[in-house]
Amino acid sequence: MLRNGAAGGGGPAAGGAAVPRPVxxxxxxxxxxVHYGHSNQLRQARAMGDYLIVGVHxxxxxxxxxxxxxxxxxxxxxxVQAIKWVDEIAPGAPYVTTLExxxxxxxxxxxHGDDITLTIDxxxxxxxxxxxxxxxECKRTQGVSTTDLVGRMLLMTKAHHSNIDEDLxxxxxxxxxxxYVSEVVIGAPYAVTADLLDHFRVTLVCHGMTEVVxxxxxxxxxxxxxxxxIFQLVDSGSNLTTDLIVQRIIKNRLEFEARNQKKEAKExxxxxxxxxxxxxxx
Numbered sequence: 105m106l107r108n109g110a111a112g113g114g115g116p117a118a119g120g121a122a123v124p125r126p127v128x129x130x131x132x133x134x135x136x137x138v139h140y141g142h143s144n145q146l147r148q149a150r151a152m153g154d155y156l157i158v159g160v161h162x163x164x165x166x167x168x169x170x171x172x173x174x175x176x177x178x179x180x181x182x183x184v185q186a187i188k189w190v191d192e193i194a195p196g197a198p199y200v201t202t203l204e205x206x207x208x209x210x211x212x213x214x215x216h217g218d219d220i221t222l223t224i225d226x227x228x229x230x231x232x233x234x235x236x237x238x239x240x241e242c243k244r245t246q247g248v249s250t251t252d253l254v255g256r257m258l259l260m261t262k263a264h265h266s267n268i269d270e271d272l273x274x275x276x277x278x279x280x281x282x283x284y285v286s287e288v289v290i291g292a293p294y295a296v297t298a299d300l301l302d303h304f305r306v307t308l309v310c311h312g313m314t315e316v317v318x319x320x321x322x323x324x325x326x327x328x329x330x331x332x333x334i335f336q337l338v339d340s341g342s343n344l345t346t347d348l349i350v351q352r353i354i355k356n357r358l359e360f361e362a363r364n365q366k367k368e369a370k371e372x373x374x375x376x377x378x379x380x381x382x383x384x385x386x
Contacts (some may be wrong), residue, residue, distance in 0.1 A: 130211035132159030141245035148242035150189035159197025239309035
């Protein structure tokens with residue numbers, strides 16, 4: 105029995121019937137500034153098989169082909185491993201996906217979104233696995249990308265908040281985007297109110313070691329849980345903050361801008377070449 109076009113089969117079971125072996129799926133990428141588009145890709149990939157392995161590129165590989173990443177490779181490994189649908193990560197995965205890599209991790213096929221991923225010299229990073237018929241495609245989440253997020257931070261704009269409401273696919277799967285989160289409440293108030301605590305039957309409210317910014321009226325957003333003695337500070341063990349991420353981007357602003365421009369230019373060139381080929385056929 106073959107599943108999702110996977111090659112290979114299982115061993116015999118009692119009575120001589122063949123038992124299908126688990127379908128192992130491979131995904132890879134930079135996974136820099138992990139966002140819900142990444143989660144949605146991995147959700148779709150995991151649905152195509154039984155076990156999902158995600159290869160994450162090193163800082164050196166990303167800098168060579170795209171420009172400097174915002175997060176370090178160790179930070180990116182942790183972020184990807186925390187996504188619910190990821191069974192295993194492969195640190196230091198090569199930027200170009202090869203049959204050798206798929207075979208090394210005993211994966212049946214590779215899954216990537218329906219966008220273009222190119223090497224520094226403009227070649228399709230999935231060309232080899234596509235030619236071998238061991239490539240599957242999933243739907244790319246519109247309206248969000250690492251390039252876009254970096255651009256927003258460079259512009260220091262808050263306009264991106266409106267985009268979330270427009271993405272129905274994002275809203276559909278928000279309750280399952282992390283291993284450490286059981287449910288996501290969209291549109292939660294900034295202050296933790298008595299109504300919110302009672303509605304969700306909350307027995308403990310946690311905040312990290314970062315500063316608690318007062319509400320717009322100057323009040324403590326955690327006043328009610330503190331009154332109920334259910335407020336607790338939690339040390340995540342990481343010093344990462346939004347301000348620190350922004351500082352990293354600003355520090356390398358020129359490199360990030362150059363990276364984004366080169367990425368767009370390469371993708372446009374490929375799209376134009378594909379269009380020319382289509383026109384020649386007709």
